[in-house]
Amino acid sequence: MAKRNMVQALNLALDQEMKRDDRVVVLGEDVGVDGGVFRVTDGLYDKYGGSRVIDTPLAEAAILGSAIGMALAGLRPVAEIQFSGFSYLISAQLECHASRYRSRSQGVWTVPLVVRMPYGGGVRALEHHSESREATFAHFPGVKVVIPSDPRNARALLAAAIRDPDPVIFMEPTRSYRAFREEVPDEEEAMEIGKAQVVQEGTDLTLIAWGAMMRPALQAATEVLEARGAKVEVIDLLTISPLDASTVVSSVERTGRCVVVQEAPRSFGVASEIIATINDHALLSLEAPVRRVTNYDVVTPYFGRELLFMPDAERIRRAVEETLDY
């Protein structure tokens, strides 16, 4: 057992998966000799060699396109897109092929691959380095979208994603990369994809978040408990798609109140999908409208203003209290 930050935890997952399965290869820009711009693949090149840790030319579409070919031929590629802001170039390969080979061939051809990408704001980065576009990927049937929130689940989910039989978009909250450390067991650990986790039990309100929004959500829950003794149940979504509706619905059925926190712009997002799911299955349990705490429907501002736009503990706490008081 050792304390690790998320970068170290992800590196551990890659190392362990490459060790246990020689079909696993890592590819992307600067992932080899440099160890990745965030150091997630650090040391793998020396350990496993350039044929398994591949410094590719700079072309995102072909990184996914060639990874699809590798997967069709029996490898288990883990592709890195250096920043999610450059991931739109993979969209055609994702929509036209990665998501479809299984269905197109009635299960004869499958594409077990992972596309890792850092995403999200709060790190004072240049334009195109701070977006949160999980809903875009979640809209492709046949693609799984996974977002860890802490070092331990980052390691366990990445291991599961690499072992998964289908394409997984694995979005890593840049803000959480080095923000904190926690115990991550040295032994292999994998978490089931498709399951949300109740990280804090409560009876008065369900608070749902994912990725970098988990820490302000937990902080808001603590503040509400201290201020007025209200017990907030906090759910970490972990898998965006396919959505774990039953964990969400059963919690809301018990608490009758819900707030969803989303780093992305408000409209057409994951929060909307969660609220629609609650409407479908738990509407009559609701004591108050479900609130969203989100970014705004604006082009992602440069970092000088970004914190004014992103959800934070203060905004979340206010939405929780208003929903409790409704």
Next chain:
Amino acid sequence: MPLTEVAQFGISYLQVLDDKGNLDVNLEPRLGNDELIRLYRAMLLAREADQRMLKLQRQGRLGTFAPCTGQEAAVCGPTLAMSPKDWFVGSFRELGGRLMRGESLAQTFLYYGGYEEGNTLPASARTLPVAVPVGSQMPHAVGIAYAVKHRGEKATAVVVFFGDGATSEGDFHEALNFASVWQAPVVFICQNNHWAISVPRNKQSHSRTLAQKAVAYDMPGIQVDGNDALAMYRATREALDRAYAGKGPTLIEAITYRLMMHTTADDPKKYRSEDEVKLWWERDPIARFRRYLEGKGIWNGTMQAELENEIGNAVEAAVKEFEGRTGFKPDTPFDHVFGAPYQAIEKERAEFLARLHGRKGAGDG
């Protein structure tokens, strides 16, 4: 300082059998009679199937498809050069090659009849399904070739087909670049059929040849008479041998012509002249190859009549098999979203089936 030349490039053109039937015996590939006749049959079968599919489509018994008439040599020649260990990565105009790789015509009809069940060649056939978005299959070929090289598989390569229009796509350039950097065992075969729907070759690219695009990636590029099955075989054989020997990728530009429409959804009369089409009918790859077989004394009118009869029966039987296949399970698409069932999707399946079976209270949501 005077300029110094740092590199020099040239593009060659390969033809073994010209459209007048003249044969360059020095370039003639050493193929057994059985192989030559197999190649001829494949081309003729593809042609006959194409014509039958057009009728079926016009009668509403088949969906839209992309005819291959005129381009049989450009695909069947290379496919003859491939071993079962080689991977076949196609686009959507390689019918003859797919049939040679083991696809049945009934499967083809099923695919164009609107059912994924047409795409079920076993993985061991190493033949990927049709890829519709132009050029998008090219990086897959490169990734497969990377895996082949990484695992040290002997005498194995990947052949990928695409059209002249695809050379304008980013996927084309990225695939060639990756293949070259990785020295991956890939043979890129561009079926330059002169037309990307209504856009002619000269509006697609200002390059004098498409083969020269290989130069930018420092791989061999060659222009080949794509209506000459022997030349296509020979060029592919050489490219495959280079790939097997670890010498990386090759780009082959097959000069051919689409004698019919892009797909059954367009009318070529709107954008090209009848004279041009007539000129290319005179270069028909199948007629040319038949003259070659006859010149060798291994083919005659009786054999031709027998083959036509056999192919006619095979096509008819395939139509029957295709149209006799009914009772498709309606909820199959739910089976293949992911490798394991997920509650959210299974709930939708139950809702879908309840609606189809008209259960009371079954509705959307």
